[in-house]
Amino acid sequence: MRHFGILFVLMITGFVTNAQSVRGTLMDPVEGTTVGGATVQLKNAGDSSVKATTVSDKEGKFLFSNLSMGSYILKATSVGFENLEQNVALKDSMPDVDLGDVYIPKKTTTLAGVVVVASAPPVVQKGDTTQFSANQYKTNPDATVEDLIKKMPGITVDKNGNVTGHGESVKKVTVDGKDFFGNDATMAIRNLPADVVDKIQLYDRMSDQAQLTGFDDGNSVKAINIVTRGSGMREAQFGKIFGGLGTNNTYNAGGNINIFNGDRRISVVGNFNNINAKNFSDQDLLGVLGGGGGRGGRGGGSGQPSGINKVNMFGINYSDKWGKKINVSASYVFNNANNLTTSNSVKQTPLGTDSTQFTYDNSTSSSNNNNHRFNMRLEYQIDSSNSIFIIPSIGIQNYNGTSHDLTQSIDNKGDSINYQLANGSYHRDGYNIGNNLMYRHSFGKRGRTLSASFQTTYTENEGNSYNQQYTIDYKKNSITDANRYINNPTKGSNISGRLSYTEPIGQKGMLEFEYTTGVQKNQADKKTYDYDGTDYTLFNPGLSNTFKNQVLTNNGGVNYRLGRGRDNQFFVGVNVQNSRLISDRVYPVPGSVGQSFTSFLPNLRWMKKIGLYSNIRVFYRASTDFPSISQLQDIVDSTNKLYISAGNPNLKQSYTNFGALRYTYTNTKTSKSFIANIMFRTANDYIVNATTLKEGITYTKPINLNGYKSLNSFFIYSMPLKFIKTNLNLTGGYSYATTPGSFNDNIGNTTTNNYSGGITLSSNISEYVDFNLSYNTNYYNSSSNLNSRGSASRTNYINQAPGVQLNLLSKNGWFIQNDLTSQIYSGLSQGYDTHFWLWNAAVGKKFLKNRAAELRLSAFDILKQNQSITRTIGTADNSITDANTRVLQQYFMLTFTYKLKNIGKGKASSSDGEFRHREWRDGPRGGGGGFGRGGGGPMF
Template sequence: MTTGQSNEGISAIGTIRDSQDKSELVGATVFFKNVKDSTRSRYSVSQFDGSFEVKQLEQAFYKMSIHSLGYKDYTQIVRVGVSGVNMGIISLERDSKMLGEIEVKGDVVPIEQKGDTILYNADAFKVNPDASTKDLVMKMPGIVVDDDGVSANGETVQQVLLDGKRFFGQDPLLSLNTIPAEVVKRVEVFDQMSEQSQLTGFNDGNTTKTLNVVTRDEKKNGIFGKLYAGYGTNELYTVGGNINSFKNDSRLTIIGMSNNVNQQNFSSEDLAGVSGGGGRGGFRGRPGQGSSGFFTGVQSGISTTNSIGTNFTDNWGKKVTFEGSYFFNQTKNNNNQQSDRETFLSTQSQYYNEEVEAATDNANHRINSRITYSINDRNKLIIRPSFSYQDNRSLTQTLGVTSNLEGEELNRTNNDYQSDNTAYNLENEVVYQHKFDKIGRSISVQTSTKLNDVSRANYYQDLEMDSVIEYQTSENVVDWQSNVTYTEPVGSTGQLSTSYQVRHQNRASNKRTYVDLNTGNNIFVRALSNEFESGYTTHSPSINFANRSFNRMFDIGLAYQYATLSNDQQFPIEGQYSKSFHSVLPTIMGRIDLPGGGDMFLRYSGSTDEPSVSQLQNVIDNSNPLFLTVGNPQLNQSYSNSLMVRIAKANTEKNRSISNFTRIETASNYITNATYVMSTDSVLALNIVAQRGSQLSVPVNLNGYWSVSNNTTHSASISVIESNLNTSLGLSYRRLPGRTNGIESYSNTYGANGKFAVVSHINENIDFNVYYSASGNLVKSTIQSGTNTSYLLQSIGGELNYIFWKGIVFRSDISYQQYNGINDSSDLSYTLWNMSIAKKFLKNNAGELELLVFDLLKQNQSVSQTVGAAYVEETRTQVLQQYFMVKFTYQLRKFG
């Protein structure tokens, strides 16, 4: 970067660093105040590499002020000439009031708060030499990693950046498992604004919870990675690895894995909508597993996984930056499970017991890319295309029985279900921005398109009725939107923004059903077939005002949305439905720095949510004959109010940090289900019967939805044992409206979870943590007086990685889990113990030969609970049992 005069005026550039460890400071505010006319002042914020650029300056004297939390303010009188000014490297001194006058040798500040960004210093969290970044961040207070993904302070992390650039799209698990911990300098957690908001400076509320992994300077160039292979009892195996080639801005990563021990270090993408899952807000457990590095991503059932992928980023010249990735994964899963569901009726409960054997073959392809073209100082273009494809095939055998409180059998099903599903998703986003001569004045245009296509061929064989039903379904979605935003400066710290957004979504669904009554001939079933098309269009003008200064930010906005929802049923009976909606969507955001470090952030917003095509299409789906569904073309869009408050504070003097995250959400016209329980057998079509006790669910709009959650995390140093004490506490309440047999009711769910963990940071040769965690909920349904159900899951355990005499490594993780469920018969407890012994050898201990055992005590189990508006369900799932394995691992390290 050079100084000079451009079409944007004169610039001042520089780099801000810590005066002690020379680390780059991100989020520091650089303010240039014109000595003669303060209204002509300018400011900027330092980037990931500590660099800043203050634009649109004039030939004049300025008072430069730099402010960064935890550091002393820096001021200097600067003369800006015709060619601008290069301030070079500016070192900020740490504030003694916050950091302490006495420096303790070897003491590293683990957490810092800078603006709305939380910074974790990797040197404060000691891990073993072979650890991944996933192992590293699991030690950081407030960050949780499990099979469902990654969360930070109660919020789901949606993407991981590597030195500010995207790494394997939006798959945090894959990213963290690929990056070795030893290259990490720090981890930054923040809310990344949308592409257009980053250009305009206005936060439109469309933020992405992001982890940015900053690499060490000495590790930015080199070839490094890991290769491994193992073989065990019962013909179990694992093989895989990753290779990274970094050379300045050019970075290439190649990964791959194959195993039949249920290891899956990535997130799956369900385009076809075929994966099962828990009810909204319900607890979903998982098989017991260790959290150490050699047992990751354990799944329900028995899975064989194959995957391969690559990620590439580079700067092409001075104007173009490219970020791209490709990833393929295939999973073959065999799973047996048992489910018990209690449905609450007005007078008594109804019980459903189910046994399922399922075999699934799923394959995904994902391509993500981002191209940034800085045309010149005044114009920038960003293009983000992506493509995903899924092929899913499954065979499921189900035996289900419904009974009443007295044990009388109401109905049963015995069926085989075969499905063949394919889907693709093609998306592209284009953002263009033009900056005018006046600083803060800009215009930007954002356009995005999305094409989604799903094809399903499903075959249902009813072994009770001796018939075969064939379902042929095709769904197509075309979605596009465009937004134009204009910004205008107001004074020295204010900015006004006006925008207009238009969006149109066209959704079509064609369902054809055929039945074979054991004659060999398929008969078209008109009553279970439907052709439907829905269009949803919105127009949204908005205006926002923002004011930003050193230690605070305030943003208030108001949008008006006009929406039309048109439904066109073309078969079996033609019919058109059209509705329009008028909504006012306010937005309020504010952030203020707290005394002594930390900040408080608040965001309130109103939003709408349109019904999906499956919720609108008026056709009965009897693929599960005891739980039928049908759409409702009369649905309205829902309206939600959301309030989020986040408080984070770090005491660097005492190595303590605390954060609190609270979210409150209400909704009117909330889309939920009305359930009707059949009192007698009912004929749907031909030989297709809805049995007595079976349920028909119809989506409806109801008011009264509430959701409140609070999550608090705290970390403190225990210097005596060179460890950290990490604690977390979560509380939640959800009121879910529903309707059963015409009676409206609420399912009130009260939840709580907590964890206490002692995590070591002694050195890389000894790594341990000891923890206790508990989670549970209490469900009260208003439809049946005195109906309470609850669960409590408790876990206590520890992990150890110890390297001692001549490279011998002992690893162990053990956990005792106790589950108390719906009734006494569902209670269970078990101990899962994984252990290994290994020997490091070769130059720099690059090689390791390991003997490991999974589930030493043969007690591994799995249980989960799901909560709905008028039911609670408990599921036990098949899991992988004990095995022994010999494994060889080679660490590739060549830096410089």
């Protein structure tokens, strides 16, 4: 009864499971060849009774058909190989479970007292999933998942915990296929220990709606799944607590605890510090934390967190299985961040062949930001033909901030143009509520399905600010002193629904007919009051407005898919979309603008395995983007006398073409791999800010321009250097972008080129010796013809970053750690070309039983050289901004850590039998395999 009320609410959404078969290919992990003639059994997990038996064919393939829902154990035996056992669960709306390549361990051989044991290959490719075996990458005993994945080719993590995989930003991390703190990738990699990981799987995760049908809707994101070790993890408790005090009143305390009890998993995380240490990612629903102001072409940063941060954070994650039909996961996170940032910058804006404006800015800002996040995912399998999903989320944010800016502009002759002193205080409260409800029904005919989804989001922000500005305009010989209060509440909602019907065509084909409709509404009500000497009572109609906009969308299409397996699959389709954009100005002068757009949106996807070790993926999709409510408001905003802006109610939607080509080569026999990822994008009616710079005052207005083009490429080659037990990774990349713009009534383009390369030597010796040697360089080139007709201005700069990390652990528990990195800049503005080193080190001792306790003395920025330097290229005006921001500098800290680790002794088997990337096709993609501890990959 305690679940009945919940389930009654869920009956309007859904997802179905109808798994009926299990297939896969047995592979030799050492030779990289298939294993034919092996005996393969499928047993019931409950009583170990044999459900079915078969023999793998000459290509190593096996198939079990006509199976009912439930949990099974896959067992494979063959002469010369160890017995393989792996968990398999048939559920979650899949007519087949395709385990992909299943690695069966070679027989252990004893030679004169020497034991030779085969091991799983470090990297294997399964469809569009790259799978890394964790035990092939050696780390220290106290390493986190972040430390582990940094050793894996093609995966990088910056100082703020942002993960990049194969050149794309990783947006989601799951644990055994289940949500872990919603979409916060940083939470998982910084709070889970590396020694509980069996595999890391990097893949393209389809949206929840696309997983209903298996037809990509263009909303895929790069994701990581963490597969934990063996069945022993089903009964485990592990984590740590720590506390440290340091010089300059620094402190760092917190910890995490993970309790696994069968299907129930609970994780609790906390962190409290003033040393810029964040174990979560920032999520900003109010839009008050970001920066950049729409600028592009940023590079040359040091990767240091901005300013000085004090962090208080607490989170809890829960996942479980309620009965046989309900899977649930939920999380709550609270974080409080206090930030103090001081920076200085110089901005160069070319105005012609012999004229340049220089703008110098010194700023100090402080903020206190509180954020509450709740995420939930509930899946209810009603029966073998009907299922429902509910995926709600709630975000609540409170922000208070202050700023102090001193800005001065001069021309290239040294004459003053303007001067401004500005102070401000800001307060905003807001919340965002979203829900995704899905339902799916599977008919009697295999492959014939009907699915429906209903999505809602609602956001509301209440905000106000106080602004004081003292401005001197030397060209006009005028002084302005403004003191204002601004109240600016906003509201927004988005409601959409989708219907999809799939019909099998032949043995390997599938058709999808789909229709989506939605309405998006936004409202802004800005009121401005001037100071009367006593209070803010003087209403300013020129800086006040009320504006509404509405977007109505109807989209229908047909898609065709050919092929069952992920190794050879082809998709093609086209949608027709009609959109109506209605903009209403309520105040000060009523007015309305309506526009209608009809667009054809083709899409294509092709995946093909080439030989034993290579595969290729080709992707293309067209899409549209709508202007925001702030871009559509046609009221002039002169709140800041030096930066005056206006909206444009006649803006059109932009039309974008996006394509990608990915080639992967992973030789499981030699452990060599090569990955090439190339992406391109073009856009018509691209929305840019038309900019006019006149007598030191900047005027902007959004317009549509054609001609946006970009190309991004990423290449990586990895191989082991066995003679020194080290992995070698070589990376390279090239990116290009042409961005149209309008500056001082001259329409042109800004073109940027970025060439990057790097080399990394990552040790794979043992847990006692861990080192990384790296060198990365980026060369940036930018040119623009925006500033004067018939000529182009150019800029070039280089950023180099060598580094070395060395961790040594003795067998009696003593350890020493060193992390030395450098940033070398050349080509920046005078005073910003610099070369500095950041040296961090620690020494300590592990003690107590199983070395559960640790005492560490650490030193940060030993050389007192830490800096944060960035360069930003303004594509709207070809400006160049070099900035130096204050960062945390030298301190020393003594930290005590106590680790908890109690893992059950369950027999080695697959630990990801519950992981399903819910994509409808003739079987879940990728995954399978595993060696030793077993464990298939994600069964997508």
